[in-house]
Amino acid sequence: MGIPEQFTPSTAAGRDGLAALLAAPGEAVVALDFDGTLAPIVADPTAARAHPRAAAVLSALAPRVGAVAVVTGRPAADAVAYGGFDGVPGLEHLTVLGQYGAERWDAHTGALTAPEPPAGVAAARAELPALLAREGAPEGTWTEDKGRALAVHTRRTAEPQPAMDRLRTPLAAFAAAHGLVVEPGRFVLELRPPGVDKGAALEGFLAEHAARAVLYAGDDLGDLAAFAAVEKRRGEGLPGLLVCSGPTTGEAPVRELADRADLVVPGPAGLVDLLAALAAELG
Numbered sequence: 001m002g003i004p005e006q007f008t009p010s011t012a013a014g015r016d017g018l019a020a021l022l023a024a025p026g027e028a029v030v031a032l033d034f035d036g037t038l039a040p041i042v043a044d045p046t047a048a049r050a051h052p053r054a055a056a057v058l059s060a061l062a063p064r065v066g067a068v069a070v071v072t073g074r075p076a077a078d079a080v081a082y083g084g085f086d087g088v089p090g091l092e093h094l095t096v097l098g099q100y101g102a103e104r105w106d107a108h109t110g111a112l113t114a115p116e117p118p119a120g121v122a123a124a125r126a127e128l129p130a131l132l133a134r135e136g137a138p139e140g141t142w143t144e145d146k147g148r149a150l151a152v153h154t155r156r157t158a159e160p161q162p163a164m165d166r167l168r169t170p171l172a173a174f175a176a177a178h179g180l181v182v183e184p185g186r187f188v189l190e191l192r193p194p195g196v197d198k199g200a201a202l203e204g205f206l207a208e209h210a211a212r213a214v215l216y217a218g219d220d221l222g223d224l225a226a227f228a229a230v231e232k233r234r235g236e237g238l239p240g241l242l243v244c245s246g247p248t249t250g251e252a253p254v255r256e257l258a259d260r261a262d263l264v265v266p267g268p269a270g271l272v273d274l275l276a277a278l279a280a281e282l283g
């Protein structure tokens with residue numbers, strides 16, 4: 001049958017990665033970001049949900065490959081709930097690596113590992129509203145409390161980019177004072193503990209499954225660490241395919257991610273089509 005033309009990677013490394021996945025799917029890892037990749041971007045982060053076909057397509061693909069993981073900045077429990085991943089036939093072995101790898105949920109046990117946040121998060125939580133008021137955070141600025149991280153969103157302000165630019169420097173200083181780092185994303189500045197990123201999370205998952213090929217898909221700056229991990233492992237001989245989920249909201253793509261990707265798909269709908277094509281090809 002063959003993979004449709006529109007999913008042919010633009011690079012030789014990407015074509016090698018795809019070929020390796022198709023040749024030995026049982027030894028391949030498929031790892032996917034959540035927001036912007038599996039779930040369309042929406043104004044209210046609590047209203048984000050996986051693309052309507054995502055769970056069904058994943059449940060068709062997962063039994064045909066070595067392992068599937070969702071690697072996300074979300075708390076693992078939120079990604080499981082918003083993704084509708086729990087109890088889906090075919091997703092019995094799905095893993096969700098949440099909060100950039102600090103948290104983990106495994107479908108086959110139902111176990112959630114979510115370590116206690118460092119003390120700096122509680123202090124930042126208490127002081128953040130005053131800091132935002134002092135720095136003139138515009139109306140619509142909203143803080144998502146993720147337990148071990150605080151994400152300051154500007155998407156719902158009148159001018160999201162200027163609002164984010166205005167808050168970037170003061171939030172960086174504020175984070176540092178509390179032993180945290182700023183993780184920038186799509187109209188969000190997240191204050192989170194250092195020491196974990198999606199690259200380390202992905203590398204650990206690849207080692208755990210003795211992966212012989214990897215596909216990683218993401219859409220945002222936080223996915224660059226995972227891209228770097230795949231690039232590093234490709235240099236060591238592990239074939240890999242890097243997929244960028246391009247924005248469908250009218251905002252500019254994350255240039256560096258698009259430039260480093262082997263394949264750019266049009267948002268979650270495009271990614272779901274790619275995953276469906278893989279599942280069909282693997283029969």
Ligand SMILES: O=P(O)(O)OC[C@H]1O[C@H](O[C@H]2O[C@H](CO)[C@@H](O)[C@H](O)[C@H]2O)[C@H](O)[C@@H](O)[C@@H]1O
Nearest residue numbers: 034035041042043045048072073074155186188
């Ligand atoms: O690693 P991800 O799964 O991509 O999560 C990154 C952040 O995604 C969420 O924010 C983004 O999606 C929202 C819902 O579509 C959108 O409103 C916001 O502008 C985006 O930045 C999430 O709210 C964060 O906690 C995640 O860290």
